[in-house]
Amino acid sequence: MELNIAYFYPEQLNLYGDTGNVDILAYRAKKRGIIANILKVGLETRLDSSIMSHVHIVFMGGGPDSGQKLVYKDILEKKQSFLKEHVESNKVGLFVCGAYQLLGKYYKSADGTVLEGLGIYNLYTEHFGNHKPRCIGNTLATIDSSFQDDPLFRLVNHVGDDVVGFENHGGRTYLFEGVTPFAHIKTGYGNNAEDGTEGVHYKNTIGTYFHGPLLAANPHIADYLIAKALNLFDIKELDDSFTLAAHTAHKKLKQ
Amino acid sequence: MFYIALLLAKIANHIIVLLHLGAGFTWPGYIAVSVYPGILNEFKKRYSTKYIFISGTNGKTTTAKLISHILHKENYIVISNKSGANLVNGIVSALLLETSFFKKKNLDFCVLEVDELALIELLKVIEPRVLVLLNLSRDQLDRYGEIDIILDKWVDSLRNTKSISVVMDSLQPEFKKVSEYYKGPVFYFDDSLEPLEHTNLVGDYNAKNLNAALTVCGLFGIGKDRCFNALSDFSVAYGRGEMIDYQGKSFRIFLAKNPSSFNNNLTLLLAGNLKYDTLLLVLNDEVRDGRDISWIYDVDPSLLEKACLGKNVYVAGTRNLDMCARLNYSGVDSSGIKTDTSLQKIVNECSSDETAKSIAVLPNYSAMLETRKLLTGKEIL
Structure with missing residues (x-):
């Protein structure tokens, strides 16, 4: 069995150790005897639907402003339709921080400039400049019940209902009505420090502000993405003594 | 005013030295700047x-x-x-x-x-x-x-x-x-x-x-x-390849505070000129280290795996478990890793380990100060 992961813009969007998410998915797949292939999708990569049809999981992270600018043009002109198709056809994806914002409807800067997003997620992000502080710190949240509704999640989840991480974002994200969040904040800011939501759960993708990287101390999320991507109902438990201990210890960290 | 600020700074320093407060090296400056914000300018003149x-x-x-x-x-x-x-x-x-x-x-x-x-x-x-x-x-x-x-x-x-x-x-x-x-x-x-x-x-x-x-x-x-x-x-600065003998063991400290210094030190260890049989990683998340430790996933996993291969591996620090998970995901055999949040405990364990003679320590910033203090009994700052 093979797991094909498309890692979008590893050269430009690689801040905060988010690369770790891809390494962790590959590691956990290999431990189950699954061959993990990582396809790096860069500015020069020409995608077509036959390549994308083999992709099980798309990952994209955040980057410095300069990196995001380079990516923005390329994604809008050359990759947008493939990403949309991937998400809408119920395939698995993980989008962190800058990428999460980019999949929304728009991003409004502090100076009022509006950058159009890919419009895959029904949400928008606004940066209030110096009027509101940057959202930085350790996070703890409860995974949204929409995951619990999925028998596959219940099957792979040996961790519990929580998810831990670290957030560092200036923009604040607001979900439009009827949109399901990824999680509900116990400690931290989450989407906007107002409504208690964190990230988005749309079809089989997750958008989130959580770094850490997200999958490092949340093995249940990692296994869910793998199991969902390959429709695996028989997934071997791994020795997660350290990751589970790290998860538990993380819950006690101060924001 | 300059003299008052100077006097206060010197008094603060004496108190710090007398009480062995060590880590207070920035206090004299803090006090001087508080009473006389123009002190740097005055010094320059x-x-x-x-x-x-x-x-x-x-x-x-x-x-x-x-x-x-x-x-x-x-x-x-x-x-x-x-x-x-x-x-x-x-x-x-x-x-x-x-x-x-x-x-x-x-x-x-x-x-x-x-x-x-x-x-x-x-x-x-x-x-x-x-x-x-x-x-x-x-x-x-x-x-x-x-x-x-x-x-x-x-x-x-x-x-x-x-x-x-x-x-x-x-x-x-x-x-x-x-x-x-x-x-x-x-x-x-x-x-x-x-x-x-x-x-x-x-x-x-x-x-x-x-x-x-x-x-x-x-x-x-x-x-x-x-x-x-x-x-x-010339002798190296503290914590930058510095060697300290402690309980008959040789500890060598290499400050590893971000992905690039971590990778540099791993490369140095793998070059083979420095012999080490034990690797001690110490990861803290104090404000001065940066509270976010996700950067450890930007450290090259293959270097980490190779540097740990065939060595005793000890891990300490306030975020020891995160470092253990990271090692695990780099392919390091988790059963061989000994860990505790307490650096003191891990150093003791390391000291009584007969197979550990030359220990390479890779700590981040506050962890380096802590390691040094523990091994030398003195503080730098």
């Missing part, structure tokens, strides 16, 4: 001296120490912030505590390592003769932000002057922006390894630090041979 600033993500302490050492051996009177306290308060502390009360000392040089963000503040008050820009790489994103932002601030700080000699890495592509906008003299150094052979420095990554120091000393007319001569008795 009182002492005519040449300032040399060294900034960048990695290599500041070593480069500053190399320059100070050479200048000192050339019979110049040099003061520096050798404790490594490189924020404004720490710099004020160093300047005040090294100057005498009654007699105005002749000062030839102030060699100061300066934090990347503090540099912007410091340049508003003091215009150095030489500014060394070593490198910029990802470090403590929760505190510094992205490197593009720091670079823009640096360029902005240099906008209104032409009289600083800027010495910088010719191989760092980001620095092109500095040479584009800065109108004064710029000198470059590179990573050529040959000069290292004339010194006792270990690690190829020290080539740039050494070449930067040679370039700076060259600007003051000190040729390479005289520099190498001066460096014949």
Whole structure:
């Protein structure tokens, strides 16, 4: 069995150790005897639907402003339709921080400039400049019940209902009505420090502000993405003594 | 007012020394700045001296120490912030505590390592003769932000002057922006390894630090041979390859505080010239380290795996479990890892481990200070 992961813009969007998410998915797949292939999708990569049809999981992270600018043009002109198709056809994806914002409807800067997003997620992000502080710190949240509704999640989840991480974002994200969040904040800011939501759960993708990287101390999320991507109902438990201990210890960290 | 601030700083320092408070090295500066915010400006007016600033993500302490050492051996009177306290308060502390009360000392040089963000503040008050820009790489994103932002601030700080000699890495592509906008003299150094052979420095990554120091000393007319001569008795800065014997074991500390210094040190260990049978990793998440530890996933996993292969592996620190998980995901066999949050416990365990004789310690910043304190019984700061 093979797991094909498309890692979008590893050269430009690689801040905060988010690369770790891809390494962790590959590691956990290999431990189950699954061959993990990582396809790096860069500015020069020409995608077509036959390549994308083999992709099980798309990952994209955040980057410095300069990196995001380079990516923005390329994604809008050359990759947008493939990403949309991937998400809408119920395939698995993980989008962190800058990428999460980019999949929304728009991003409004502090100076009022509006950058159009890919419009895959029904949400928008606004940066209030110096009027509101940057959202930085350790996070703890409860995974949204929409995951619990999925028998596959219940099957792979040996961790519990929580998810831990670290957030560092200036923009604040607001979900439009009827949109399901990824999680509900116990400690931290989450989407906007107002409504208690964190990230988005749309079809089989997750958008989130959580770094850490997200999958490092949340093995249940990692296994869910793998199991969902390959429709695996028989997934071997791994020795997660350290990751589970790290998860538990993380819950006690101060924001 | 200057004298009151100076007096308070000196009193604070005496209290710290008397009570062995150690980590209070920035207090005297903090107190002095609080009672007299203009103290740096006043210091500058009182002492005519040449300032040399060294900034960048990695290599500041070593480069500053190399320059100070050479200048000192050339019979110049040099003061520096050798404790490594490189924020404004720490710099004020160093300047005040090294100057005498009654007699105005002749000062030839102030060699100061300066934090990347503090540099912007410091340049508003003091215009150095030489500014060394070593490198910029990802470090403590929760505190510094992205490197593009720091670079823009640096360029902005240099906008209104032409009289600083800027010495910088010719191989760092980001620095092109500095040479584009800065109108004064710029000198470059590179990573050529040959000069290292004339010194006792270990690690190829020290080539740039050494070449930067040679370039700076060259600007003051000190040729390479005289520099190498001066460096014949140079000893590394604390925590930068420093060796400490403890309970019959040899510990060698390599500060590993961000992905690039971590990778550099792993590469050094894997080069095979330094023998080690045990690896001790210490990861803390204090504010001064950066609370966000996700950077450990930007460390090259294959280097981590190779460096741990066939060695005893110990892990300590407030985020020990996260480091263990990271090792695990790099392919290190988790059953062989011994870990505890308490550094003391792990060092004890390490000391009673008969197979552990040479221990390479890779700590991040506060962990390095803690390790050093534990092994030497003394504090640096």
